[in-house]
Amino acid sequence: MTDKRDRRITDVGTLKALAHPLRMKLYRLLLLAGTATASQLAGQVDEAVSLVSYHLRKLAEHGLIEEAEPGSGDGRERWWQPASDGVSIRSADFRDAPEKVAAHVAASRLFQEQRAEMYRTYLDERAHWGTEWNAAVVDSESLLRLTAGELAELKQELLDVLKKYDEQGRARAAAGESEGREHIALHMYGFPFRV
Incomplete structure (x- = not known):
C-alpha cells in the first residue's frame, strides 16, 4: 500500500465514484481486510463476481483502491487494497457550485444511511456479542x-x-x-x- 494517511476527496467525480452503495461497502470491506479479491468480496456482499469486479475497477480509476500483491498462488485472481488508510470529505470542498453541493449532500446521506444500517445490524445481533461487549458499547x-x-x-x-x-x-x-x-x-x- 502506498504511504498515505487519509486521502482528501475534493472532486465530484471521485466523490460520486465512492458514493455508490455497493462501492462504499466494498471500500469498507477492503479497509478491514487490507487485501481481497473480487471473489472474496462478492461472497461478503452477495453479488456476482463480475459486478464486484466492475465496481472495484471504478474505485481504482479514481485512485481509491489499487492492485495488491497476490495473496495466493493463483495468478488468475486480481488482488486489491485501499490506496490510503481512509478518506476525508469536507463540505468546504464542495460549496462553490450547486452540482457540487448536491453531490456532497447525496453522498453524505448515503454514508449516514449505511452507518445507521451497520448499527441496526448490531442491535439485531447484540444478544450474540455477550455481556463484556455489550457493556463496552457506547450509544x-x-x-x-x-x-x-x-x-x-x-x-x-x-x-x-x-x-x-x-x-x-x-x-x-x-x-x-x-x-x-x-x-x-x-x-x-x-x-x-x-x-
Whole structure:
C-alpha cells in the first residue's frame, strides 16, 4: 500500500465514484481486510463476481483502491487494497457550485444511511456479542450549546483520541495481540440545529 494517511476527496467525480452503495461497502470491506479479491468480496456482499469486479475497477480509476500483491498462488485472481488508510470529505470542498453541493449532500446521506444500517445490524445481533461487549458499547446523545469554534475544537480533540486508539490497536494487532480484538465502528455527528 502506498504511504498515505487519509486521502482528501475534493472532486465530484471521485466523490460520486465512492458514493455508490455497493462501492462504499466494498471500500469498507477492503479497509478491514487490507487485501481481497473480487471473489472474496462478492461472497461478503452477495453479488456476482463480475459486478464486484466492475465496481472495484471504478474505485481504482479514481485512485481509491489499487492492485495488491497476490495473496495466493493463483495468478488468475486480481488482488486489491485501499490506496490510503481512509478518506476525508469536507463540505468546504464542495460549496462553490450547486452540482457540487448536491453531490456532497447525496453522498453524505448515503454514508449516514449505511452507518445507521451497520448499527441496526448490531442491535439485531447484540444478544450474540455477550455481556463484556455489550457493556463496552457506547450509544449516547449529547445536546450541547457551543460556538462554531468550540465545536471545531471538540471535533479535533475527539479525532486525536480516535487516532491514538487506532494506532494503538493496529500496533497491538501487528504484534500478534489479536485475542478478543474486533472491528469497531464509531460514528460521530456534531451539527447545529434549532428548536
